[in-house]
Amino acid sequence: MSQQGQKIDWSSLWKKEDWWALWLGLLVFLLSWFLLLGWTPKVSVWVDAAKSISTVSKDYATLGAASILLLYLFTLILTSVAAAAMKYDVKAFATGFTIIFFLSYFMWWVGHNAYIAATPDQWSTLGINWSLQLTGEAGYILALVLGLLIGNAFRKLPKPLEAAARPEWYIKTAIVLLGAVVGAKSLANLQTAAEILTRALIAIVAAYLIFWPIAYIISRKIGLDRQWSAVLASGVSICGVSASIATAGAIGHLP
Numbered sequence: 267m268s269q270q271g272q273k274i275d276w277s278s279l280w281k282k283e284d285w286w287a288l289w290l291g292l293l294v295f296l297l298s299w300f301l302l303l304g305w306t307p308k309v310s311v312w313v314d315a316a317k318s319i320s321t322v323s324k325d326y327a328t329l330g331a332a333s334i335l336l337l338y339l340f341t342l343i344l345t346s347v348a349a350a351a352m353k354y355d356v357k358a359f360a361t362g363f364t365i366i367f368f369l370s371y372f373m374w375w376v377g378h379n380a381y382i383a384a385t386p387d388q389w390s391t392l393g394i395n396w397s398l399q400l401t402g403e404a405g406y407i408l409a410l411v412l413g414l415l416i417g418n419a420f421r422k423l424p425k426p427l428e429a430a431a432r433p434e435w436y437i438k439t440a441i442v443l444l445g446a447v448v449g450a451k452s453l454a455n456l457q458t459a460a461e462i463l464t465r466a467l468i469a470i471v472a473a474y475l476i477f478w479p480i481a482y483i484i485s486r487k488i489g490l491d492r493q494w495s496a497v498l499a500s501g502v503s504i505c506g507v508s509a510s511i512a513t514a515g516a517i518g519h520l521p
Contacts, residue, residue, distance in 0.1 A: 283435040283515075286348040291442025293344070299450070307333035311402060313380045313392050336369050355429050362430025370409050377405025434515040437508050477503035493517050 279285050285440065297303050304323025312318035319331045326333065342363055349359040377383060382404045384397040400407070416423075423431065480500040485495035497519055501510035 272405035280351045281353070283352065283432070284438060286489065287435055288353065289439035289447065290344055290348065291439045295443055295446040295450075305329060306337055307331070309378045309402065309405075311377055311378050311383045311388060315396065318375065318378065334371060338364070338371075341367065347374055355364050355425075358426045358429035360430075362424075362426035362428070365427060366430050369412060372401075373409040373412055378402045404507050432446055434511050437511060441508070475504045 294303070301323075304321065305326040306322050308320050308322050309318055310320060319334065321327055321329055322335050329336070342360060345363060346356055346360050350356045362366055377400070380388070380394050381397050382394045382400055383402045384392055384394060385401065386397075389395060389397065398404070416427075478499045481499035482495050484494070487496045490498065494515075497510050497513050500513040501507065505508075
């Protein structure tokens with residue numbers, strides 16, 4: 267059959283991670299846009315653990331730490347539906363997702379401890395006189411360290427963890443959400459939108475048309491094959507680990 271006569275395989279819309287990243291990202295964005303996710307948990311920089319968890323909206327303040335359980339159930343249902351559509355082992359996926367979710371959120375919570383996260387302007391309010399000043403993003407570092415420990419201590423991950431450890435999918439979903447949020451905020455200010463578009467065009471030209479080809483050519487010159495060169499070039503020129511993971515996933519299907 268000629269290329270013109272080939273039919274479009276619409277099943278990819280519900281069988282591919284890329285599409286599910288789009289659907290889930292847009293769904294969460296729309297729910298947030300219509301103020302339907304005010305119950306989601308928020309971690310504040312804390313000294314007293316009992317006061318560390320609140321909700322995005324004060325209307326749901328009585329939920330407290332129970333909002334974490336609601337977030338878990340919400341994300342578990344969404345991702346399990348997607349996993350079933352993509353023919354994953356749903357039982358193993360749900361088990362692994364549960365472990366990963368609570369470990370990740372625990373690291374996020376620990377990373378907000380005042381002695382780790384507080385900045386000097388918060389010391390007096392929190393009643394402390396020192397901290398590592400890493401901000402709440404220290405949770406990302408702790409989660410990374412934990413992931414490295416698990417990945418190196420258990421070279422062959424248990425099946426449930428392996429089934430749910432899909433960083434490409436999660437990162438792509440996060441990128442969709444980030445893009446939607448940036449787009450929505452820019453609509454409120456046309457001048458800001460114009461500046462964002464201008465900077466985006468400059469970044470695209472610099473990253474894709476200058477830095478990527480240079481990094482790729484250098485990688486080939488030092489002996490790396492085409493696939494590894496593409497992964498390295500994406501990591502160097504675009505956005506580091508995220509771009510490398512996405513590129514590796516895309517070229518993994520190439521002959």
